[in-house]
Amino acid sequence: xxxxxxxxxxxxxxxxxxxxxxxxxxxxxxxxxxxxxxxxxxxxxxxxxxxxxxxxxxxxxxxxxxxxxxxxxxxxxxxxxxxxxxxxxxxxxxxxxxxxxxxxxxxxxxxxxxxxxxxxxxxxxxxxxxxxxxxxxxxxxxxxxxxxxxxxxxxxxxxxxxxxxxxxxxxxxxxxxxxxxxxxxxxxxxxxxxxxxxxxxxxxxxxxxxxxxxxxxxxxxxxxxxxxxxxxxxxxxxxxxxxxxxxxxxxxxxxxxxxxxxxxxxxxxxxxxxxxxxxxxxxxxxxxxxxxxxxxxxxxxxxxxxxxxxxxx
Amino acid sequence: xxxxxxxxxxxxxxxxxxxxxxxxxxxxxxxxxxxxxxxxxxxxxxxxxxxxxxxxxxxxxxxxxxxxxxxxxxxxxxxxxxxxxxxxxxxxxxxxxxxxxxxxxxxxxxxxxxxxxxxxxxxxxxxxxxxxxxxxxxxxxxxxxxxxxxxxxxxxxxxxxxxxxxxxxxxxxxxxxxxxxxxxxxxxxxxxxxxxxxxxxxxxxxxxxxxxxxxxxxxxxxxxxxxxxxxxxxxxxxxxxxxxxxxxxxxxxxxxxxxxxxxxxxxxxxxxxxxxxxxxxxxxxxxxxxxxxxxxxxxxxxxxxxxxxxxxxxxxxxxxxxxxxxxxxxxxxxxxxxxxxxxxxxxxxxxxxxxxxxx
Numbered sequence: 001x002x003x004x005x006x007x008x009x010x011x012x013x014x015x016x017x018x019x020x021x022x023x024x025x026x027x028x029x030x031x032x033x034x035x036x037x038x039x040x041x042x043x044x045x046x047x048x049x050x051x052x053x054x055x056x057x058x059x060x061x062x063x064x065x066x067x068x069x070x071x072x073x074x075x076x077x078x079x080x081x082x083x084x085x086x087x088x089x090x091x092x093x094x095x096x097x098x099x100x101x102x103x104x105x106x107x108x109x110x111x112x113x114x115x116x117x118x119x120x121x122x123x124x125x126x127x128x129x130x131x132x133x134x135x136x137x138x139x140x141x142x143x144x145x146x147x148x149x150x151x152x153x154x155x156x157x158x159x160x161x162x163x164x165x166x167x168x169x170x171x172x173x174x175x176x177x178x179x180x181x182x183x184x185x186x187x188x189x190x191x192x193x194x195x196x197x198x199x200x201x202x203x204x205x206x207x208x209x210x211x212x213x214x215x216x217x218x219x220x221x222x223x224x225x226x227x228x229x230x231x232x233x234x235x236x237x238x239x240x241x242x243x244x245x246x247x248x249x250x251x252x253x254x255x256x257x258x259x260x261x262x263x264x265x266x267x268x269x270x271x272x273x274x275x276x277x278x279x280x281x282x283x284x285x286x287x288x289x290x291x292x293x294x295x296x297x298x299x300x301x302x303x304x305x306x307x308x309x310x311x312x313x
Numbered sequence: 314x315x316x317x318x319x320x321x322x323x324x325x326x327x328x329x330x331x332x333x334x335x336x337x338x339x340x341x342x343x344x345x346x347x348x349x350x351x352x353x354x355x356x357x358x359x360x361x362x363x364x365x366x367x368x369x370x371x372x373x374x375x376x377x378x379x380x381x382x383x384x385x386x387x388x389x390x391x392x393x394x395x396x397x398x399x400x401x402x403x404x405x406x407x408x409x410x411x412x413x414x415x416x417x418x419x420x421x422x423x424x425x426x427x428x429x430x431x432x433x434x435x436x437x438x439x440x441x442x443x444x445x446x447x448x449x450x451x452x453x454x455x456x457x458x459x460x461x462x463x464x465x466x467x468x469x470x471x472x473x474x475x476x477x478x479x480x481x482x483x484x485x486x487x488x489x490x491x492x493x494x495x496x497x498x499x500x501x502x503x504x505x506x507x508x509x510x511x512x513x514x515x516x517x518x519x520x521x522x523x524x525x526x527x528x529x530x531x532x533x534x535x536x537x538x539x540x541x542x543x544x545x546x547x548x549x550x551x552x553x554x555x556x557x558x559x560x561x562x563x564x565x566x567x568x569x570x571x572x573x574x575x576x577x578x579x580x581x582x583x584x585x586x587x588x589x590x591x592x593x594x595x596x597x598x599x600x601x602x603x604x605x606x607x608x609x610x611x612x613x614x615x616x617x618x619x620x621x622x623x624x625x626x627x628x629x630x631x632x633x634x635x636x637x638x639x640x641x642x643x644x645x646x647x648x649x650x651x652x653x654x655x656x657x658x659x660x661x662x663x664x665x666x667x668x669x670x671x672x
Contacts, residue, residue, distance in 0.1 A: 011492065102500065102502035102503070102525075102526075103500055103502070105502075106471060106474075106475065106500075106501045106502055106525060107471075107475055107477075109467075109471065110468070110471035110472065110475055110477050111477070113464060113467065113468035113471060113472075114468060114471075114472055114477050114478070114481075117464065117465065117468050117639075117643075119468050119469070119472055119477070119478060119634065119636065120472075120477065120478045120481045120482070122635070122636045122637055122639055123478045123634050123635050123636065124482075125637055126623055126628075126635040126636065126637050127627075127628045127635060131620075131621040131623070131637040132621050132622070135637060135638075135639070135642065136637045136639050136642065137642075138642055138643060138644045138647060139639065139642060139643050139644075140643060140644060140645075141460070141461055141464070141643040141644070141645040141646065142464045142468075143460040143461070143463075143464050144460070161524055162524045162525055163524075164524060165520055165521040165522075165523065165524025165525070166460075166464065166521055166524075167460070261493070262487075262489075262490055262491060262492055262493050263489060263490050264484060264487075264489070266489070269485045275477065275481055276480075276481050276484045276485065277477065277480045277481065277484065278480055278483065278484050278487075278493035278495045279493065280475065280476075280480055280495060280498065283475070283495070283497050283498055284474075284475070284497055284498050284499050284500040285497045285498075285499060285500075286499065286500040287500055288497060
């Protein structure tokens with residue numbers, strides 16, 4: 001294969017970076033502090049971009065790469081890629097669905113359990129030596145609670161299946177009602193929030209779902225309700241969430257994502273009814289390796305003129 | 314470890330007005346209240362055997378078909394009996410909290426005892442064979458705590474696998490706006506789980522992890538004919554064939570240190586141990602060594618050999634999650650256990666079998 005120029009715009013698994021280096025002529029955007037200079041000099045050579053959930057290919061970048069053929073994202077979320085522009089210009093987009101479904105669902109349940117049972121706080125309690133002076137306080141039982149899921153796609157369904165193992169009742173909201181008689185459908189998020197104990201965001205980020213968790217939804221969920229976000233930070237109106245937690249209008253929150261990663265609202269650090277994670281939804285060796293193989297497989301297929309493995313649907 | 318300290322913070326439960334340690338000043342009160350209780354002569358006598366806060370477990374009620382001798386001040390049993398020797402031969406039932414031993418010495422003091430009621434998941438504080446020998450029935454918590462304990466086991470497992478507590482710690486210490494560089498965890502879905510003890514708790518754990526497509530196998534004293542998961546006759550063999558060991562069994566002479574160095578090495582690097590049983594099921598010193606030397610991947614522990622003392626060396630490890638024996642400490646379990654104790658005593662004293670018999 002002739003030397004193909006690929007631009008890596010985000011931090012990815014070292015294994016992926018190594019393989020990209022071996023197979024292609026790899027440019028790392030972080031090596032060029034003068035990004036615009038790099039693009040002016042090398043932009044026309046770039047035929048593929050590899051990004052991740054936090055950094056993809058926006059309109060500006062696409063314009064700077066006139067010979068771009070494919071954007072292969074090391075993520076399932078593609079909200080950082082200007083999909084309309086790609087479609088316009090005939091640029092292929094691939095992501096990494098399915099391989100990370102289990103990990104994200106496992107983490108969603110993990111957040112529910114660690115939040116309700118205060119596992120992180122208990123761990124701090126033991127490590128600080130406080131246990132010698134008395135027991136930790138009462139926590140909230142998880143089994144049997146009602147779980148409300150926003151988005152009953154691959155990840156939402158996997159979360160529902162796991163929650164059922166804990167005798168939880170499942171209800172959901174999604175764009176269209178699914179053929180799923182076991183789970184109760186609600187036609188809007190406020191109603192869903194009013195009727196569940198734990199609300200989990202599991203849909204993709206689009207213009208319609210931006211700030212889908214707003215003040216009204218948070219108030220409907222209430223002081224005994226819990227919010228879990230394993231979607232995108234921008235699904236939640238973050239300042240509203242913070243004030244609700246500080247004022248006790250929301251029972252607690254388990255967050256894997258934030259509006260402006262890596263920034264986390266400082267007020268959350270003092271709260272014991274939150275669990276905060278640095279976007280680790282797909283963060284296992286097994287899954288990141290499988291995602292890397294999909295990225296590599298998609299690029300290979302494209303440059304060999306074969307059908308893409310996981311083109312964006 | 315026990316639910317009683319939390320009664321003070323629970324709004325839904327009426328508090329006795331004075332739950333204080335017995336001392337010289339209220340010895341007189343003790344004798345007075347004992348005299349009052351003579352009016353309830355006909356009703357079988359029940360003694361609450363636990364620390365002062367344990368009075369939460371059962372409050373006097375005119376509808377009861379039994380009489381609580383010590384509803385509001387809980388002197389130690391020996392002290393109570395030396396002040397009221399006539400009660401030694403009238404106490405028909407005791408309600409005893411986990412950690413308050415009921416062994417041959419205690420049973421010797423209570424010749425009229427017919428029922429021991431223990432609102433705890435474990436029964437290692439009760440000499441069950443001595444009770445059996447004396448024809449004393451023992452009632453426990455039934456299935457009440459099984460779900461909460463199983464939830465704790467799964468919570469610890471997911472936390473250790475996916476480093477949830479470690480990541481939360483990391484994020485709260487992180488300098489703002491610096492890229493997050495946090496180590497990867499290991500996938501839980503599909504893992505091979507070995508459950509040690511396939512009783513009520515073990516079954517609830519298995520049911521939950523099946524929903525994660527995990528492959529369940531188990532070790533138990535005896536193979537369970539109604540259980541379809543693969544059975545291993547020793548914990549060593551179970552550890553050799555699985556990635557995760559979850560300890561849900563009783564502590565007794567056969568199970569002390571059932572997880573020893575050999576078992577941990579068989580489980581292997583990357584292997585995870587979760588303990589929601591009793592601390593002494595694991596050789597704690599060996600566990601610490603294996604964790605520090607990376608012979609096993611991690612551990613989630615709700616119990617320890619010498620609670621509440623936890624070896625300091627655990628505190629610097631990122632591959633453990635530590636919990637203060639909190640597996641049953643939920644509001645829901647608190648409400649439920651008071652109901653169960655009352656129901657057991659009521660049934661027993663109506664000449665029916667206890668609702669949740671242990672033996």
